[in-house]
Amino acid sequence: MKSIAVFCGSNFGSSIAYRDAAQDLGHQLTARKIKLIYGGTQKGLMSVLADAVLKSGGEVHGVITTKLHQLGHAHPALKKLEVLRSMRERKARMIELADAFIALPGGLGTLEELFEVAALVQLGEHNKPCGVINVQGFYDPLQAMLNKAIQEEFMKPDHRNMIEIQSCAADLLEALSKWNVPASNKWID
Ligand code: AMP
Numbered sequence: 001m002k003s004i005a006v007f008c009g010s011n012f013g014s015s016i017a018y019r020d021a022a023q024d025l026g027h028q029l030t031a032r033k034i035k036l037i038y039g040g041t042q043k044g045l046m047s048v049l050a051d052a053v054l055k056s057g058g059e060v061h062g063v064i065t066t067k068l069h070q071l072g073h074a075h076p077a078l079k080k081l082e083v084l085r086s087m088r089e090r091k092a093r094m095i096e097l098a099d100a101f102i103a104l105p106g107g108l109g110t111l112e113e114l115f116e117v118a119a120l121v122q123l124g125e126h127n128k129p130c131g132v133i134n135v136q137g138f139y140d141p142l143q144a145m146l147n148k149a150i151q152e153e154f155m156k157p158d159h160r161n162m163i164e165i166q167s168c169a170a171d172l173l174e175a176l177s178k179w180n181v182p183a184s185n186k187w188i189d
Contacts, residue, residue: 001099001173001177003036003061006036007104010039013045018105025102029058038060041073060078061082064090095117095126100128100129103133104132105133124185132166155188
């Protein structure tokens with residue numbers, strides 16, 4: 001894995017543990033010489049993550065929309081920043097640039113991006129690994145929701161299991177490096 005796209009809150013969240021986790025992930029990426037691909041902003045956890053990579057000497061590639069750029073959200077210290085017209089173009093570009101995807105805690109934007117990359121694997125559109133850092137059990141309800149979807153026969157366990165869930169960055173990076181594309185297709189006979 002040479003580059004990883006990280007999705008995370010454009011707010012900081014209520015607990016210092018979220019900032020610590022973003023910082024830790026940033027340091028782990030730099031230590032492994034993995035380039036960070038992210039939303040290019042100076043807002044919330046996204047800025048904590050980008051700052052951690054930049055301060056530890058790592059590489060950051062931001063991909064932001066024209067609208068957010070005009071609002072002054074772009075991180076001022078980025079050497080590499082692409083400005084694209086829409087969120088759709090921006091997400092497609094991030095998927096193209098990254099070898100894997102990680103979600104830290106976040107809100108609708110983070111959840112939507114995580115589910116998009118996972119749903120695309122399920123449909124065979126790409127075969128890049130994805131996972132979440134389950135800071136203080138933040139993603140436990142997501143696991144419960146996926147279990148419900150399996151129980152009600154809307155998805156297969158393989159497609160829940162392909163979303164790696166680990167409590168720290170080092171364990172998640174290790175799991176993503178061993179990830180295999182799910183063997184089964186999406187549909188339940
Ligand atoms: P949320 O979790 O709702 O705060 O949304 C965060 C996710 O949406 C990030 O992973 C970004 O990709 C995208 N996003 C939200 N706000 C911004 C912003 N100000 N600048 C760039 N991307 C953003």
